[in-house]
Amino acid sequence: MTVHIEGVPLAIFVIACVVGYAIYRRSQTQSAVPGTAAPGNAGEAIMVAAAVVTALMLLFTGAGAEADSRQSTPTEQPSPTDSSRQPSATSLETPAP
Known part of the structure; x- marks a missing residue:
């Protein structure tokens, strides 16, 4: 299955x-054994990556999608048969002499 x-x-x-990945590599500490590095902080790297995705998605796609949806939504116009626009039956009567 291919996802576009x-x-x-x-x-x-x-x-x-x-x-x-850069955060993961930077968070590696020196291990007690010389010449080897302890593993990096995977939780910190995942949180930073999620924050980057969220910020960039809001910046590049979130604001544009909202603006497009507002422009494509047609404005509501009253229909010609709207009962609130037609005069009432009492206003059509002629005044009594």
Whole structure:
């Protein structure tokens, strides 16, 4: 099964993965054994990647989608048969002499 992902969301996902990997590599501490590094903090890397995805999606796709939906929504216009627009029966009567 193939899933098609648009260009902007794909780029945002790739950027978040790279940032998460960089945070993971930076969070490695020195281990007690010389020449080896302890594993990085995976939880911190995942949280930073999720924050990057959220911020970039809101920045690049969230605001644009909201603006497009407002522009494509037609404005409500009253129909010609709207009863609130027609004069009432009492106003059609002629005044008594």
